[in-house]
Amino acid sequence: MEPRAIGAFLDDHKLTFKRDFPLFDYTTFRIGGHADFFVMPQNTRELALLQGFCRQNHVPVFILGGGSNILVSDAGFRGIVIHPDLGEEFRIVEQSASHLRVFVPASARAPLAGKRISALGFQGLEFLTTIPGHFGGSIIQNAGCYGHELTDSIVSVEAVIDAEPRILDKRECAFSYRNSLFKQNPAIWVSGATLEIPAGNAAEITARIDDYKARRIASQPKNRRSAGSIFKNPAKEVSEKKAWQLIDEAGLRGVIEGGCEISAEHCNFIVNNGGGKAADVHALASLIETKVFETTGIRLEREVVFVGEF
Numbered sequence: 629m630e631p632r633a634i635g636a637f638l639d640d641h642k643l644t645f646k647r648d649f650p651l652f653d654y655t656t657f658r659i660g661g662h663a664d665f666f667v668m669p670q671n672t673r674e675l676a677l678l679q680g681f682c683r684q685n686h687v688p689v690f691i692l693g694g695g696s697n698i699l700v701s702d703a704g705f706r707g708i709v710i711h712p713d714l715g716e717e718f719r720i721v722e723q724s725a726s727h728l729r730v731f732v733p734a735s736a737r738a739p740l741a742g743k744r745i746s747a748l749g750f751q752g753l754e755f756l757t758t759i760p761g762h763f764g765g766s767i768i769q770n771a772g773c774y775g776h777e778l779t780d781s782i783v784s785v786e787a788v789i790d791a792e793p794r795i796l797d798k799r800e801c802a803f804s805y806r807n808s809l810f811k812q813n814p815a816i817w818v819s820g821a822t823l824e825i826p827a828g829n830a831a832e833i834t835a836r837i838d839d840y841k842a843r844r845i846a847s848q849p850k851n852r853r854s855a856g857s858i859f860k861n862p863a864k865e866v867s868e869k870k871a872w873q874l875i876d877e878a879g880l881r882g883v884i885e886g887g888c889e890i891s892a893e894h895c896n897f898i899v900n901n902g903g904g905k906a907a908d909v910h911a912l913a914s915l916i917e918t919k920v921f922e923t924t925g926i927r928l929e930r931e932v933v934f935v936g937e938f
């Protein structure tokens with residue numbers, strides 16, 4: 629579809645958007661080219677309208693949350709990037725001495741939501757305070773760490789499917805390790821989720837948050853731009869080893885390409901040392917895939933989503 633016709637549709641429906649918009653500032657890698665259109669829908673109705681338009685007109689579309697689990701191509705994205713702007717505030721659905729039910733919009737910052745909900749004295753979201761990105765991205769990804777995953781707390785997910793808002797029961801969402809129905813099917817757009825978490829001891833909740841933060845600081849590359857773990861850990865039946873061990877054993881720790889590096893501190897991270905390009909990250913990720921396969925016969929699966937042409 630002609631860019632002029634896309635612009636006219638967005639103007640006609642008074643949607644908030646920008647043209648030829650640089651994406652690098654919206655990614656934790658600080659890498660990536662421009663999007664033809666960058667649209668910020670303010671509610672589920674606008675999300676549904678956009679989904680119907682893109683589908684009907686075969687317009688390439690990508691949903692961007694906090695940009696902490698993606699690599700955007702140096703050439704950017706030809707089509708529409710949607711950055712939901714549904715607000716930051718969570719809504720308490722039900723609260724009792726024993727539990728809390730809360731709806732969190734997709735555009736809420738996940739670590740902030742985790743911190744603010746934990747501060748109400750309910751436990752189970754302490755881990756989320758250490759995972760960057762937006763809440764929608766953490767649902768898609770079934771984000772997790774330190775033995776916890778978001779699916780542990782999810783009751784239902786609000787999503788746009790076939791240009792209609794729907795509520796999916798958790799069982800319909802097919803959550804598994806860093807995976808979900810939404811990750812498998814990018815045509816489904818998430819607008820939020822309802823969580824239920826039990827009451828906890830305030831001091832213990834705070835202690836857990838402090839412990840997780842300290843573990844992060846100890847284990848992650850410092851002062852470097854990244855998108856977290858580049859590869860998923862292999863399933864236990866495939867290998868008892870974590871992805872970082874396989875990468876380390878392939879001799880790839882600290883390998884540099886252009887402005888990027890297979891982190892010497894945590895070798896399942898690729899870091900941007902400054903001036904890095906998406907092509908550098910892509911070359912390093914491909915090198916890891918090839919070398920790990922040659923040395924172990926294991927095909928690592930990417931956790932980070934590559935956006936645009938590579």
Ligand SMILES: Cc1cc2nc3c(=O)[nH]c(=O)nc-3n(C[C@H](O)[C@H](O)[C@H](O)COP(=O)(O)OP(=O)(O)OC[C@H]3O[C@@H](n4cnc5c(N)ncnc54)[C@H](O)[C@@H]3O)c2cc1C
Nearest residue numbers: 693694695696697761762764765766771772773818855856
């Ligand atoms: C330093 C660092 C540490 C990290 N540690 C962890 C960790 O311990 N555990 C962990 O699980 N992850 C970790 N991550 C990865 C990342 O933070 C999480 O996966 C996060 O939940 C991604 O959310 P996001 O909003 O940034 O998603 P984005 O990067 O914006 O998008 C990721 C994917 O989700 C899709 N998406 C985003 N929002 C929506 C939506 N509303 N509807 C439909 N699709 C959508 C995108 O299209 C894309 O395919 C880390 C990242 C960094 C940089």
